[in-house]
Structure formats: structure tokens, C-alpha cells
Amino acid sequence: MQEIPISRTLKFWEGLKEGRVYATRCTNCGKLYFPPNADCPACLTTGLEWVELSREAEIETFTHVVVRPTTFQQNKPYTVAIGKLKEGVKVLTWLTGFKLSEIKVGMKVNLAAKVTPEGSLTYEFTPLTAK
Amino acid sequence: MKKVAVIGVGNSRFGVRTDVTISELAFEAVKPSLEDAGLAASDIQFVALGSVGAGAWYEELLPAVVISEYCGMTRAGLVRCEAACASGSAAFFTAYSAIASGQAEIAMALGAEKMREIDNATSMEWIGRAGYYLWEFHNFGITFPAYYALYARAHMAKFGTTEEDLALVAVKNHKYAAMNPIAQLRNRITVDDVLSSMVIASPLKLYDCCPLTDGSSSVILASEDKVKELKIETPIWVAGIGYSSGTANLSRRPDFVGLEASALASQRAYKAAGITSNQLDVAEVHDCFTIAEIMAYEDIGLCKKGEGVKLLRDGQTEIGGKIPVNVDGGLKAKGHPIGTTGCSMIYELTKQLRGEAVEKTRQVPLKNYIGLAHNVGGTGHYCYVTILKR
Numbered sequence: 001m002q003e004i005p006i007s008r009t010l011k012f013w014e015g016l017k018e019g020r021v022y023a024t025r026c027t028n029c030g031k032l033y034f035p036p037n038a039d040c041p042a043c044l045t046t047g048l049e050w051v052e053l054s055r056e057a058e059i060e061t062f063t064h065v066v067v068r069p070t071t072f073q074q075n076k077p078y079t080v081a082i083g084k085l086k087e088g089v090k091v092l093t094w095l096t097g098f099k100l101s102e103i104k105v106g107m108k109v110n111l112a113a114k115v116t117p118e119g120s121l122t123y124e125f126t127p128l129t130a131k
Numbered sequence: 132m133k134k135v136a137v138i139g140v141g142n143s144r145f146g147v148r149t150d151v152t153i154s155e156l157a158f159e160a161v162k163p164s165l166e167d168a169g170l171a172a173s174d175i176q177f178v179a180l181g182s183v184g185a186g187a188w189y190e191e192l193l194p195a196v197v198i199s200e201y202c203g204m205t206r207a208g209l210v211r212c213e214a215a216c217a218s219g220s221a222a223f224f225t226a227y228s229a230i231a232s233g234q235a236e237i238a239m240a241l242g243a244e245k246m247r248e249i250d251n252a253t254s255m256e257w258i259g260r261a262g263y264y265l266w267e268f269h270n271f272g273i274t275f276p277a278y279y280a281l282y283a284r285a286h287m288a289k290f291g292t293t294e295e296d297l298a299l300v301a302v303k304n305h306k307y308a309a310m311n312p313i314a315q316l317r318n319r320i321t322v323d324d325v326l327s328s329m330v331i332a333s334p335l336k337l338y339d340c341c342p343l344t345d346g347s348s349s350v351i352l353a354s355e356d357k358v359k360e361l362k363i364e365t366p367i368w369v370a371g372i373g374y375s376s377g378t379a380n381l382s383r384r385p386d387f388v389g390l391e392a393s394a395l396a397s398q399r400a401y402k403a404a405g406i407t408s409n410q411l412d413v414a415e416v417h418d419c420f421t422i423a424e425i426m427a428y429e430d431i432g433l434c435k436k437g438e439g440v441k442l443l444r445d446g447q448t449e450i451g452g453k454i455p456v457n458v459d460g461g462l463k464a465k466g467h468p469i470g471t472t473g474c475s476m477i478y479e480l481t482k483q484l485r486g487e488a489v490e491k492t493r494q495v496p497l498k499n500y501i502g503l504a505h506n507v508g509g510t511g512h513y514c515y516v517t518i519l520k521r
Contacts, residue, residue, distance in 0.1 A: 035265075035382070060285060060386075060387060061282070061285040061387045063280035063335075064333040065332045066330045066333070067332070068255065069255040070256040078272065080271055080273050082382055082387070092271065094271055100333070105284065105285065106288070
């Protein structure tokens with residue numbers, strides 16, 4: 001597959017390298033976007049400002065993915081969760097550092113930027129104590 | 132807008148159909164639908180095809196063209212419709228619109244899908260990408276069962292729905308599939324069979340999931356003038372169609388206990404048809420996973436939000452209950468060839484409303500002669516609701 005263009009969300013990806021997770025905010029209507037939009041679907045303003053997100057998220061739902069797609073065959077089964085931040089935006093990502101039986105809807109977790117051992121830029125939910 | 136009726140239907144056997152090409156598979160539905168309507172292939176003026184896997188899961192890139200040649204419909208107007216698992220309903224809406232607008236007098240909505248030419252992990256890859264690839268698949272490898280598992284977990288947390296409740300959907304739909312000769316999974320199962328099956332994406336297990344299916348379904352629609360001219364005995368009228376959509380990113384949804392697209396599409400369909408959910412004799416709902424059927428009861432107004440499980444536990448969605456649902460086996464057990472499903476729902480409703488369900492044990496009692504098809508694409512990414520009336 002050809003590379004996905006990231007020129008307009010470059011600050012987001014660079015932020016992950018620095019341990020920050022950015023959203024965008026519309027300079028006209030004030031709406032906050034995660035994943036970051038470069039353009040505002042609410043008022044069609046272009047060129048949004050970057051806002052660093054807070055770290056504490058509340059888990060709204062989760063699943064443990066056992067049967068995996070081709071590009072994730074090398075991974076062990078993983079847990080995907082959706083968590084809500086105090087700013088109101090939600091994040092879908094992996095939840096790591098817990099036993100499956102410990103994970104509950106409503107629990108608080110930490111949102112962390114991450115660079116994988118292979119050099120991929122990503123983010124994940126981790127236990128609050130792991131800040 | 133002109134009145135439009137369904138005048139002919141046909142459906143192939145669903146299952147692993149590595150014995151046929153996409154064209155040969157489509158022929159198995161097209162031929163009986165033409166015979167049912169008393170028409171020749173050359174009478175079809177416009178064909179809308181629902182098919183998702185063109186060039187990905189099966190080899191043809193232009194399936195509408197190759198199928199039309201194979202079935203004798205070359206020179207008709209052609210289009211392929213994509214609305215993920217609601218592509219068949221999008222095709223139905225397109226064919227309906229061609230006639231309602233006066234552009235055509237006879238049109239075909241056709242669904243044809245081949246999902247079994249690729250291996251399971253590749254299927255999980257392709258279908259998992261059917262959301263927002265960049266933000267929710269690329270780094271996180273979420274699969275289609277996992278999308279619905281997120282809804283199942285949230286529904287369980289909010290309403291106390293249990294894994295046993297989910298299993299009841301599978302048990303019911305396998306029971307009816309066992310009576311349906313075109314169904315893919317015709318084995319009757321128990322709650323324990325579901326609970327002891329392997330975990331796919333928790334809390335969903337193998338028997339909570341629909342199979343990957345090859346299959347085709349064909350629906351012929353005609354204007355009121357043509358219905359009279361052809362002396363169609365039992366036309367099944369399109370009473371109303373509603374549609375809506377949901378955000379690509381699941382993280383931008385307000386909650387995970389129902390599909391907003393289903394609620395909006397059904398409200399629009401009821402309004403267009405001038406009916407309420409209480410008037411339905413039968414419903415086909417999108418049960419790609421067991422949780423999806425329970426959410427559908429609530430989203431399309433068969434009960435209040437959070438009361439879907441009660442409807443199910445009380446047997447109200449079986450034949451003899453308040454509103455029989457998926458008495459053909461549903462996606463769960465009849466099978467889910469994703470571009471075909473929407474047309475196959477219309478096939479089943481047409482047979483039911485004519486009172487000619489092939490197997491009498493599956494015939495629902497008819498009071499108002501009204502049926503509803505609820506077809507979701509993706510995880511509430513698309514939704515079409517179609518109401519038919521005899």
C-alpha cells in the first residue's frame with residue numbers, strides 16, 4: 001500500500017514522538033476533534049489549532065480481540081477500548097497493562113503516546129499509576 | 132412519485148459456493164425472479180447491483196456488467212451500489228427510485244456476493260477495514276466482530292444484558308434456518324453450544340457471529356401501470372423507505388448501546404409508509420451478530436430502549452409472538468453474503484406477505500399484510516429500512 005498522507009496532521013504524529021497526544025480545535029466554532037481534523041465539518045473552517053489532550057480517560061466499552069486480521073497475525077490477542085476524556089472527546093485504542101478480568105466499564109485509565117519497538121507512532125490506554 | 136411494487140423474487144442457495152462463479156451464482160437468483168414475474172431478461176430496463184467484494188474477495192471488478200451479460204440483460208442501464216452490508220438495500224432503493232421517478236417501468240435490484248474465495252484472516256482484514264481505516268484499524272487491528280463486541284459490552288454494562296441473552300438470538304435464528312432449505316447453517320443449537328464456542332472478540336463467541344457466505348438474491352420491481360398491464364396477481368407494494376448514516380469513527384458516537392442510524396432510518400420509513408411499528412406482521416432485522424438483533428428491536432421501535440432482551444426472553448419475536456423476527460434464519464444462520472443480504476430480506480418478506488413461505492412451518496400469521504426490512508451497513512455506518520405492504 002502507498003503511504004497515507006499526513007502532511008496536514010503532521011503535528012499530531014510528531015507530538016506522539018514527544019509524548020503528547022494532540023486534538024484540533026476549530027478557531028471559528030470552537031469544536032474539538034479527536035482524531036484530529038484539519039478541516040471543521042461543523043462550520044467548514046480550514047486550518048484548525050492544535051490542543052494537547054489531558055490524560056485521564058473513563059472506559060466506556062472494550063473487547064478482547066482473539067481472532068485477528070492478516071496484518072495482526074504476529075500480535076498476541078489484544079484489547080481494544082473506547083475511553084472518554086474530560087474535554088468530551090473519545091479515543092479508540094489498545095488498553096494494555098491489565099489482566100482481562102480487571103477491566104471494567106467505567107474504570108479510569110491513562111492515555112499515553114507511544115513509539116513501538118518497530119518505530120511506529122501510536123497511543124494507548126495504560127493503568128493510571130503508570131504515568 | 133409513482134407507486135412501485137415487487138413483482139418477482141428469486142434467491143440462490145446460501146453457503147460456501149466454491150462450485151460457481153459470481154455470474155453463475157447470480158443466475159441462480161435472476162432466473163427464478165424472472166419466472167416469478169413472468170418476464171424475459173430483455174424486459175429489465177435497469178439493474179442496480181449490490182456487491183462489495185468486487186476485485187477484493189472475488190476476481191471480477193465490474194460484476195454488474197459480467198452478470199448482466201451472463202443473465203441476458205446487456206443493454207439495460209447498470210450500476211453497482213456500495214453501502215457495505217446494506218448494499219443490497221441501497222440497490223433496492225436505487226431500482227425503486229428509477230421507477231418512482233418515471234425513468235424506468237421495470238427494474239431489478241440484485242445482490243450477488245462471493246466471500247469464500249479468500250481465507251478467514253484475509254476476510255477479517257478486509258471487513259475490519261470497513262470503518263475508518265486510518266484511525267481505527269491501521270494501528271489497532273479492530274475486526275468486525277470486535278466493533279459489535281464494543282456495543283455488546285456497553286449494552287451489558289448499561290442494561291444487564293447477559294451472554295445467555297445474546298445466545299438466545301442464535302438459538303432462535305438457527306431454529307428457523309433449520310426449516311429453510313436455502314440457509315447456510317441448518318443445525319439447531321442450544322444456549323450451551325453458544326456459550327462454549329470459541330471467543331472471537333469478547334464477549335462475542337463463534338455462535339454469536341454470522342458466517343461468511345456466498346449467495347445471490349434478485350428482486351424485480353415495476354410501476355403501477357406495468358403491474359396492471361402484466362396482470363400481476365399479488366403485487367407487494369413499496370410502502371416507504373427510510374435511510375440514514377453514522378460516523379465513520381466509532382469514537383465519535385454518543386453511546387454504544389444502539390445505532391442512531393437505525394433509529395433515524397426506521398422513523399423515516401414509518402413516516403413515509405404512514406404506519407407505526409405496531410402494525411408490522413413480520414420483520415427482517417440486521418443480525419450480523421446476536422447483539423445486533425437485540426439493539427435492532429430497540430432501535431426500530433419494536434420495544435423501548437433496554438427492553439429488547441425482555442421481548443426475546445418472552446418469545447415475542449418468534450412465530451406466534453407479538454412480532455416474528457428473522458424467521459428465515461436471519462444473517463446469523465441463513466447466512467450473510469454482504470452485498471446480497473438487503474435483497475434477500477425483500478425476498479423473504481415478499482414470500483411471507485404473499486402467504487407463500489415455502490415451508491408452511493415458517494409462515495407468519497398475516498393481519499395487516501405489512502413487513503419491514505432493516506439493513507445496516509458497517510457498524511451503523513449506513514442504514515436502510517424498507518417497508519412493504521400487500
